[in-house]
Amino acid sequence: MKESFFRTNKNSDVCIMSVQMFADVILPLPLHDKFTYLVAPGFEPNMKVGIRVVVQFGARKFFSALVFRLHNQPPEGDFELKEIEAVLDQEPIVNHAQIIAWEWVANYYCCSLGEVYKAALPSALKLESQSNICVNPNFETTGELNGEETALLMMLQGKGQANIREINQFLGKKSSYATLKILLEKNAILMEEKLKESYKPKTVSMIRLAKEVSSPDEIQLALESLKKARKQSELLTYFLSATIFHQEPKTSLLKKELLEQAGVSEAVLKALIDKKILENESVEIGRLEMNHSADQYLYELNEVQEKTLLELKQAFRSNRPVLLHGVTSSGKTEIYIKLIEEVLAEGKQVLYLVPEIGLTSQLITRLKRAFGDRAGIYHSKFNDAERVEIWFNILHDKKDSYQVVVGARSAVFLPFKMLGLIIVDEEHENSYKQFDPAPRYNARDLAIVLGQIHKSPVLLGTATPSFESYYNVKLDKYALVELNERFQGIEMPEIVVADIRKATRQRQMKSLLTPSLFEEMKLALENNEQVILFQNRRGFAPYVQCKTCGWIPKCKNCDVSLTYHKFRSGLVCHYCGHTSSLPANCGECHSEDIQTKGFGTEQIEEELGLLFPEASIARMDLDTTRAKRSFEQMIYKFENRQIDILVGTQMVTKGLDFDHVRVVGILNADQLLNYPDFRSFERSFQLMAQVSGRAGRKGKRGKVVIQSSQADHEVLQEVVDNNFIQLFNRQMHERKLFRYPPYFRLIKLVVKHKNRDRLDLGANQLADLLRKHFRNQVLGPEYPVVGRIQNWYQKEIWLKLEKSKVLNQNKRMLMDAIDQVKSLPNNGGLVIYADVDPM
Ligand SMILES: Nc1ncnc2c1ncn2[C@@H]1O[C@H](COP(=O)(O)OP(=O)(O)OP(=O)(O)O)[C@@H](O)[C@H]1O
Ligand SMILES: [Zn+2]
Numbered sequence: 001m002k003e004s005f006f007r008t009n010k011n012s013d014v015c016i017m018s019v020q021m022f023a024d025v026i027l028p029l030p031l032h033d034k035f036t037y038l039v040a041p042g043f044e045p046n047m048k049v050g051i052r053v054v055v056q057f058g059a060r061k062f063f064s065a066l067v068f069r070l071h072n073q074p075p076e077g078d079f080e081l082k083e084i085e086a087v088l089d090q091e092p093i094v095n096h097a098q099i100i101a102w103e104w105v106a107n108y109y110c111c112s113l114g115e116v117y118k119a120a121l122p123s124a125l126k127l128e129s130q131s132n133i134c135v136n137p138n139f140e141t142t143g144e145l146n147g148e149e150t151a152l153l154m155m156l157q158g159k160g161q162a163n164i165r166e167i168n169q170f171l172g173k174k175s176s177y178a179t180l181k182i183l184l185e186k187n188a189i190l191m192e193e194k195l196k197e198s199y200k201p202k203t204v205s206m207i208r209l210a211k212e213v214s215s216p217d218e219i220q221l222a223l224e225s226l227k228k229a230r231k232q233s234e235l236l237t238y239f240l241s242a243t244i245f246h247q248e249p250k251t252s253l254l255k256k257e258l259l260e261q262a263g264v265s266e267a268v269l270k271a272l273i274d275k276k277i278l279e280n281e282s283v284e285i286g287r288l289e290m291n292h293s294a295d296q297y298l299y300e301l302n303e304v305q306e307k308t309l310l311e312l313k314q315a316f317r318s319n320r321p322v323l324l325h326g327v328t329s330s331g332k333t334e335i336y337i338k339l340i341e342e343v344l345a346e347g348k349q350v351l352y353l354v355p356e357i358g359l360t361s362q363l364i365t366r367l368k369r370a371f372g373d374r375a376g377i378y379h380s381k382f383n384d385a386e387r388v389e390i391w392f393n394i395l396h397d398k399k400d401s402y403q404v405v406v407g408a409r410s411a412v413f414l415p416f417k418m419l420g421l422i423i424v425d426e427e428h429e430n431s432y433k434q435f436d437p438a439p440r441y442n443a444r445d446l447a448i449v450l451g452q453i454h455k456s457p458v459l460l461g462t463a464t465p466s467f468e469s470y471y472n473v474k475l476d477k478y479a480l481v482e483l484n485e486r487f488q489g490i491e492m493p494e495i496v497v498a499d500i501r502k503a504t505r506q507r508q509m510k511s512l513l514t515p516s517l518f519e520e521m522k523l524a525l526e527n528n529e530q531v532i533l534f535q536n537r538r539g540f541a542p543y544v545q546c547k548t549c550g551w552i553p554k555c556k557n558c559d560v561s562l563t564y565h566k567f568r569s570g571l572v573c574h575y576c577g578h579t580s581s582l583p584a585n586c587g588e589c590h591s592e593d594i595q596t597k598g599f600g601t602e603q604i605e606e607e608l609g610l611l612f613p614e615a616s617i618a619r620m621d622l623d624t625t626r627a628k629r630s631f632e633q634m635i636y637k638f639e640n641r642q643i644d645i646l647v648g649t650q651m652v653t654k655g656l657d658f659d660h661v662r663v664v665g666i667l668n669a670d671q672l673l674n675y676p677d678f679r680s681f682e683r684s685f686q687l688m689a690q691v692s693g694r695a696g697r698k699g700k701r702g703k704v705v706i707q708s709s710q711a712d713h714e715v716l717q718e719v720v721d722n723n724f725i726q727l728f729n730r731q732m733h734e735r736k737l738f739r740y741p742p743y744f745r746l747i748k749l750v751v752k753h754k755n756r757d758r759l760d761l762g763a764n765q766l767a768d769l770l771r772k773h774f775r776n777q778v779l780g781p782e783y784p785v786v787g788r789i790q791n792w793y794q795k796e797i798w799l800k801l802e803k804s805k806v807l808n809q810n811k812r813m814l815m816d817a818i819d820q821v822k823s824l825p826n827n828g829g830l831v832i833y834a835d836v837d838p839m
Contacts (some may be wrong), residue, residue: 006608015319023047023084025065026102027057028126029114030438032815035065036075050092050099052125054085054177062164062175064088064126066117068099085175093125094396095415097453104449110747110834111438111809117633119439120413122387124184124191131191133180134161139188149183152176156189192417207239207269208252210279222277231268236277236775238262255280298370301338305331308483309338315479316457321448323427323469324461326483326695327492329657332461333363334487336423337370338356339459340404344374348420350404351395353443355429355562357408358625359654361632363425364406371404378407378414391415409434409443412450418557419454422447422786426655427460427469428686430839443471462691464686467735469680470728471742473707486697493664493695493702495720498710500668502769511607512599517665517705518611521645524703525615529662530638531645532652534691536671538621539574540566540603541596546586548593555585559788564596565623566606576790604647604667612645653691659698664691669708673715676785678740679839681715685727688719739800741837747799747814749836752792752831762830763795766821770797773813777801792831 021039037055039047052064062085075081102116119124135156145153148171155170156162167176183189213222219240226233239258244248259266272278301309308326312335315322326332340350340581352367354360355381367375378390393401395415405411409432424432424444432443444460451458460469472478486492510518521531543561545552552561555573562571562580570581585592596603605619616632618624625631631651637643637660646652672684688706696702706716718727736743751766753759763781770778778799780828787793801810818832 020074021070022073022075022081023048023053024069024071025053025055025068025084026068026113026117027055027063027065028118028532029057029063030112031114032112032819034113036081037065039070040082040083043084043087046087046090048092049096050094051087051089052093053087054175056082056085056175062168062177064177066094068113068627086178088177088181088344093391093395093415094121095417097450098415100453100808101412101446105439105441105446107808107811109441110441110815110838115438119410119434119437122384122391124384124388125391132161132163133167133189133191136187136190139186141810144186145188148179149188152179153188181504187385189677204283205255206252206281206283207255207258207278208243208281209239210273210276212276213278222275225275229271231264232275235262235264235268236272239278251360252281252283258492298337299334301331301334302487304483304485305335305487308481310334312459314338315481316459318479319455320477320479321451321458321460321472321477322481323465323473324459324481324483325465325470325724326461326463326481327486328463328690329486329490329697330463330483331487332368332463332483333425333657335483336425336459336461337366339421339423340367340371343420344371344403346420347399348403348418348456349394349416350435350503351411351414351416351419351447352406353411353422353424353432353447354406355426355431356406357406358631359651360406361635362657363655367404367406373400374402375404375406376402378402378405378411380408380410404707409441409651412441412443412446416450416454419450419456421593422451422456422458424458424460425462427462428464428632429468429654430683433837433839435839438526438833438834440838442837442839445837464689464724467682467728467732468742471732488698490696490698491701492722493692493704495692495706495722496705497669497711497716497720497816498705498707499709500670500707501709502711510611512667513606513611513665514705514707517663517667517707520663520703520705521612521665524662525612525644527662528641530641530643530658530660531663531665532656532661532691532694533608533647533667534649534652534687535599535604535647535667536649536687537563537598537600538602538623538649539563539572539600540606541600542598544571544582544594544596546591546593547595548591549586550587550588550645551588552578553587557788557790558786560786563600566602567623575786599667601647601649608645608647615644616642617645617647618643620646620651622649622651625651651689652694653687656694657697658694661695662700662702663696664702664704666691666694666704666706669706669713669716670710673708673710678735678738681727681731685719685724688716689722689724692719743803745799745801745803745836746838747801749797749799749814749818750794750831750833750835751797752794753829754792755829756793757825758829759793759795762821762824762827762832765824765827766817766832767797769817769821770799770814773817774799774801774810 013689021044022036022550023039024034024036027035046071047067047582049067049070053067054062055065056062079366102120105116106113133156135153152167152171168174171179205354213219223233226236239253259269273280312322312324324332343350354363357377364377368604390402391414394405395417397417405414424447428446434440448458469478473480496516498516500514503509503514508515541564543552544564553571554561555576555578557578558573558575560573560575562573570579577605583594586594601619601621603619608617620634638646641660665683666688669688672687673680680757692704695704706719708716715727722749749760751763753762767778767781777800778797779800781795784796814834819826822830822832
């Protein structure tokens with residue numbers, strides 16, 4: 001692939017002027033064809049792979065397309081070729097390595113290059129004719145605009161906003177992309193997407209001393225002037241003690257924190273600001289948290305870690321991905337930091353993938369300490385301008401900007417130039433897989449492809465490897481490095497299983513807690529130590545039910561029962577967000593006896609309040625961390641022991657690093673074990689081992705209590721023994737027997753329609769067609785666990801394919817079958833997509 005790409009490029013370099021040049025372009029559309037346009041002789045010198053051009057597609061639509069191949073072969077067929085309308089870039093905005101990666105994604109995950117292009121580029125780099133344009137309210141006119149640009153701005157100002165067609169009309173041009181691009185670059189206009197993201201830089205109010213109060217004498221004067229204003233004087237004194245007179249001096253404080261900690265009202269602060277003693281400053285946060293200085297707290301590796309580091313470097317030499325299987329709290333992150341240091345010293349870039357960027361504030365702090373502004377986050381939630389800026393910094397490998405990019409899966413699409421290391425942290429996490437929309441890629445697997453393209457080492461790190469990766473080790477495709485000792489030689493936590501059934505029978509349950517968990521918690525709290533409780537369900541109760549007739553309220557848009565959220569005193573659909581009030585009577589028999597069933601984090605929090613009235617309890621789940629910074633604040637409070645018990649969903653299992661957690665409780669392991677999926681044991685093990693790993697990380701050994709009503713379940717025993725290998729061997733046997741990954745390749749085909757009968761028809765047509773070729777490798781169609789979401793009925797067809805070399809052929813066959821079914825009469829409203837290696 002790589003070779004042909006470069007060859008074509010070379011051909012175009014040597015082409016003689018009399019030969020016609022053609023450009024194959026990628027359009028941001030879900031179409032599988034390739035699109036070829038004529039290059040007018042005038043444009044030829046400017047043509048390069050990786051630049052954007054404007055092309056017409058369909059009757060009236062214009063797109064910014066990306067040139068991905070230049071050549072001299074006229075396309076076959078008898079149709080009129082269109083010409084490229086305009087050239088948008090002088091230099092490529094996408095590099096060769098990316099295009100190779102994109103082609104791999106499109107082929108492997110059965111989607112179009114256009115879909116990859118759409119996912120990869122920040123939206124400001126993809127003008128589409130549907131985009132709405134308006135004036136940037138922050139733009140200050142300078143003399144730099146020409147007549148046309150000024151006229152357009154005035155029009156937009158008057159009209160509020162306009163789409164690209166209206167702008168074309170206004171300018172009397174077939175395409176106004178070139179003009180818009182200039183205005184975008186000058187920050188004079190904004191695109192609709194930005195507005196939707198409520199384009200406001202994230203800011204916080206910081207309080208600092210006013211300019212008038214900068215010398216010790218001036219501070220003294222200010223304090224004296226406040227003698228009669230006691231509150232103001234207190235506030236200023238507090239401020240000084242927490243900033244310039246603090247043992248770690250700072251210049252400013254968060255306004256919110258200042259008011260809270262000084263315990264004064266906003267009016268007092270305002271008085272000091274009015275007196276020009278303090279001042280308020282709006283500071284942008286997020287990506288621009290620059291000016292961290294580095295190298296403050298670099299740790300030395302201990303002997304075991306040092307040895308592991310050497311082994312890793314050795315393993316990289318085999319040019320295979322390396323799996324680091326290291327127990328929780330063994331210091332994997334510290335080892336990564338050392339590796340990164342060395343790569344940076346060689347002047348190369350590092351990609352550090354994490355499963356969820358929102359949950360990594362502790363990691364970011366550690367990296368910032370080590371690398372200062374050379375480490376930064378790339379987040380798909382950043383606004384466009386920020387993302388574009390990062391894009392170009394990385395494309396041009398600007399040394400004064402990010403060299404270490406920490407990002408969730410979308411960071412694999414950045415235009416790296418000189419990748420020297422790719423780290424995939426917690427490689428087993430399923431959030432590496434993109435679920436919707438296409439491309440439905442797994443960032444871990446794409447990272448491995450990137451490693452090949454860039455000839456860069458790839459390190460997969462985890463305490464609980466995915467079966468896929470571990471199997472690749474067995475096949476010698478990956479190298480394995482193991483680290484079996486916790487930092488400071490602390491023992492792995494002691495894990496016990498508590499039998500819910502027995503405790504219930506003997507009436508010993510304390511609300512949701514078995515006696516053993518209750519006693520351990522009590523002891524920990526008495527010793528001023530902390531507790532983490534894990535329950536993988538948010539809300540108060542997973543569902544409510546009529547005690548008389550068994551009726552369960554369901555979502556009106558989806559085929560699922562509604563979850564009861566007490567704090568909102570209502571029922572919520574976790575699929576579509578639909579809410580309704582808790583019914584007073586049963587919808588069937590009108591009985592008033594409605595009861596909640598099961599328990600979620602909210603209920604646990606409430607019950608704990610009764611069991612441990614002295615303890616400070618916090619809940620960490622999707623509902624409590626929606627607000628900006630709420631996650632960080634909770635982490636901060638837990639770190640500072642303002643919280644004794646932290647109850648949470650999966651969020652508490654991921655990489656948290658606290659020093660004083662003595663006890664971890666898993667409230668209901670049954671839910672994990674009984675989940676209907678072939679991976680449920682693998683996942684149960686990962687989740688339980690990970691959350692257990694939060695206990696006893698510093699100082700003293702931790703204790704874990706797993707509550708279950710299947711106390712002798714073999715997976716629980718494997719968690720207790722930390723025996724990954726046994727679990728792996730046992731499960732792999734079944735995977736082989738029932739033809740599951742990693743032995744077989746799964747492709748899930750999702751068929752959707754708003755009409756149930758049409759869905760049935762379409763799904764059967766597709767399955768029949770597929771059976772002709774794939775025979776008994778086709779399963780279904782069947783309704784998944786939730787057969788209707790947001791009023792879309794859906795069915796699934798599963799392909800279990802042998803791992804063979806003809807995979808690409810098979811995929812082509814598959815895509816053809818999908819296209820064929822879609823184009824059958826009456827199948828207009830049918831949506832079909834493929835999900836390769838679904839999770
Ligand atoms: N060499 C070292 N010097 C000082 N502190 C260390 C060292 N190695 C590890 N630590 C500390 O020990 C704790 C655990 O290390 P770290 O978080 O890197 O482990 P991990 O293997 O990444 O854990 P997990 O897989 O559970 O996330 C951290 O607080 C870390 O700062
Ligand atoms: Zn719903």
